[in-house]
Amino acid sequence: MPQTSNKMRRENLIQFADQARLSYKLVALEEHTPLPVSLEGLTIGEPNREKLCELFELLEFRRLTAEFLDTPSTAANGQLTTSQTDIHESTDSTEQPPIPPRQDILVDNAESLKLLVKALTESSAFAVDTETTSLHPHQAKLVGLSFAVKAGEGWYIPVSHRARDLLSETPRQLSLDEVLNALKPALEDPGIGKYGQNIKYDLQILRSVGIHLKGIEADSMLLAYIDEPGQPVNMDALAEKYLNHHCITYESVAGKGAKQITFDLVPVDQALPYAAEDAEITFRLVQHLQMKLANQIRRHNNIELPLACVLADMEWAGTQIHVSWLQGLSSVFGKKIESLEKHIHQLAGEAFNINSPKQLGVLLFETLGLEGGKRTKSGQWATAQDILEKLADEHEIPRLILQVRSLSKLKSTYTDSLPRLINSHTGRVHTSYNQAVTTTGRLSSSDPNLQNIPIRSEEGREIRKAFIAAPEHTLIAADYSQIELRLMAHFSQDKDLIQAFANGADIHAAAAAAVNQVPLEQVTGSMRRHAKIINFGILYGMSAFGLSKQLGISRSEAKVFIETYFARYPAVRQFMDKTLDLAREQGYVETLLGHRVYVHDINSSNGMSKAYAERTAINAPLQGSAADIIKVAMINLHQKLQSSGSGARMLLQVHDELIVECPNQYVDEIITCIKETMESVISLRVPLIADVDCGINWFEAHKL
DNA sequence: GTGGCGTCC
């Protein structure tokens, strides 16, 4: 009983602290007042207020605030950005008192296990880390668990280390069952906070041994990502960067390359410091970054961290694959490639590797002497699609090469590879979502990448028929309609753009009508096609040159086209100009929900890097805000699907699209739920629309 | 390991 109330109080305090931090900052900013903190508007009792002060001490709030006040304000000096100062000149790690050598505790008997459980249970939060035999949760075996409840101390429990050879003995260790039984209450107690480094992984590992981790409070990887998106977020790099600590490398305990051994074969005496360090560093990183990021902690708490738990479920679920369908496609593609290859070699009069851009360039532009050759950066002949397309009229070979290219791409990347990535235990593919790599805030997907499955070409689209629903289930695909253009309308507040979306107009046709100054009825197919390219070009900061190349028109025509567009949608240009000003001033741009994208080169004297930074500054708030919106949709939808009791579950995310696997009898209900959830994430100045469809496979679910 | 290319949004 007393424990529970303590935990509840703790939770309340954290919530209060979060609010108080913000309000204190405001007060401090306006009045430059020192502590104590103003708690106006917060309804907390005296005892809690005391506790709150303690908590501030704990968080070194005073130091944080002092830093905040010392930082030159953007408005005052008008050039150097506060954030750049924070990031590049922060000397946090050197200011802190030196950390004493870490004490490592090996848990290999009942007594030490008892001590650990006691330490965990009495803590308000602890770091947890798992050591396993694989990076893929479904094939990983749990080898050991490590914990830290405070800086300077790490615990490690080996559970399935093995003898490396016949001469060595199996190390003494507790049984997995005994360990899990002892730890389960603490791990599943939502009142005790958990810290992790890439907690999405540990969540799945723990789930595989029947533990449902609760009380997840922070992920150092996600905190670091919020601090500086796009920078490395592996633990070694973070320890160097924030704690000035050099980690024991995985290679130094497990070896590298072909000689690398799995962690269960690492001797326990070597595993102990490595594993204990993982947990202890995680603990310290979380504490450090929570302080550093006080004003962005909400993004971590309310978006990135809950999303990590959603992604863990999606990865764990995986997607069913129709293997023989893919094998059939492979064989069809293979035969076509073979015959095309023969034909090409015949025409060329020599056998060469048609997959080698280098050999192809020499053949086309030297042996055959075709015109229009361009060099790549490295001086090779460029043989990219657009170049071959121009040559296709003059010569048969480039035309055939284009066909081969497209087919071998489909075969090697998709139809041949996907079956190899099916997990033998589940019979499904379990992609891995990376939440902390992109600069804009998008997710990425790998092993396999399921965010670039073909859809445009007819042959490629066939591959989507291999992504099937489980028996008695249906796949539901829901995608946001024109989300980035809608965000452009929202941010720019352009009257006509908003009006077009409010009317539910075909936005490309509307742009075509505007640019060509004709009524909507007179918009031709080609006008619409051009307007569509311009619409996307605007989002990406395309130049007149790029547009002319895309549309096959002259540069001056393209220039007029763009100018007319801006004349028709004047607020769009104003928004772009304002965004660039802001980017130059503060060194970063921000999305709807506060994800920052740094554009350091925006004031560069190098024209090319500056232009690049400018395009990023325009595009990032749009791309990144779209990412924000779907992240929130995923968190909300995950919650709703779980509580619906339907058994429907999210499987995939492709930037503006969600794929849900749903038991047949609930499809109608869940479609409604998905649409409502996606459209109600946030209220913009234009409607947010999600198109939803369903089918037995991903192809069928994309009829719209 | 790097560069070229191609797939997606």
Next chain:
DNA sequence: CAGAGGGACGCCACT
């Protein structure tokens, strides 16, 4: 003058 479309990942050839 050169380069002139944002963000990813994966395959292949080549060094």
